[in-house]
Amino acid sequence: MKTVIVGYGSMGHEIEAVLLGRGHEVICRVDPAGNGDARELSTEILKEAEGVIEFALPGGILDNIRVYSEASVPVVIGTTGWDKLRPQAAEIVRQYGSALLWGNNFSLGANLFFDLVSRAAALINGIEEYDIMVNEYHHKRKKDSPSGTALTIAEKILQNLDRKKSIQTETLNRAIRDDELHVGSVRGGAIPGIHQVTLDSEADSIEIIHTARNRKGFALGAVRGVEWLSGKTGFFSVDDFIRDILPS
Ligand SMILES: NC(=O)C1=CN([C@@H]2O[C@H](COP(=O)(O)OP(=O)(O)OC[C@H]3O[C@@H](n4cnc5c(N)ncnc54)[C@H](OP(=O)(O)O)[C@@H]3O)[C@@H](O)[C@H]2O)C=CC1
């Protein structure tokens, strides 16, 4: 497949290695910092492309999505920090009849972890003794907070645990309310990503932790995602993709 990489930072480089390893061709790398072949995305760049993988920053993401859609090139978006713009993005993709797959975490392990967390939250729905909280750790270069993965985890907990109604991410200068889910974020060092969910009672504590050892798992998931997306139309989440590839 002739691919274009948008965002040629840590993830862009990792994705290039996986694409080449799986027999794909990289025809252009787009990055405003000047590390790639082009500083700006355009329909011209996408003329020959059969797939795009974007792991960049969220500024201008709706403009990018319009360009991918206009060019009718299937795109996988791993960029985080644009959760609130999802409905507008879905509308653009619908208007053009194009194909987009987005995910806050493309690693298989993190997606298995989401399932475990959903089940854990559902299990304590009828057990009032347990409270639940989320914490995440990432490298010091990360620009968004909380991580996209933490927001997905929070969404799964809110969907499965009736007594949690909203999330709290900022420093609290008051006690947390029982209907609030606290999501903590720590930044430092070179950590590729640790997400921790704690179920806590007077008697004990249960921890579910996903630790990314490197960025390969994210990159492999994204490349498998663009292979899966080829020939489809629609606005898909990584849930749709993972459900489809896992044996039932
Ligand atoms: N979904 C997933 O599985 C994962 C998602 N991510 C997400 O991927 C994104 C990138 O992560 P990472 O590679 O570590 O970050 P980096 O900072 O290493 O790289 C991002 C690159 O994208 C460039 N960029 C910024 N805006 C645009 C744009 N509009 N178009 C093209 N390129 C752009 C940046 O340029 P400049 O420096 O000039 O701003 C930078 O070179 C983040 O949002 C991160 O949260 C990361 C890992 C896994």
Ligand SMILES: O=C(O)C1=N[C@H](C(=O)O)C[C@H](O)C1
């Ligand atoms: O920026 C990162 O590095 C990561 N970002 C994603 C996120 O925001 O959840 C996925 C992974 O945790 C690494």
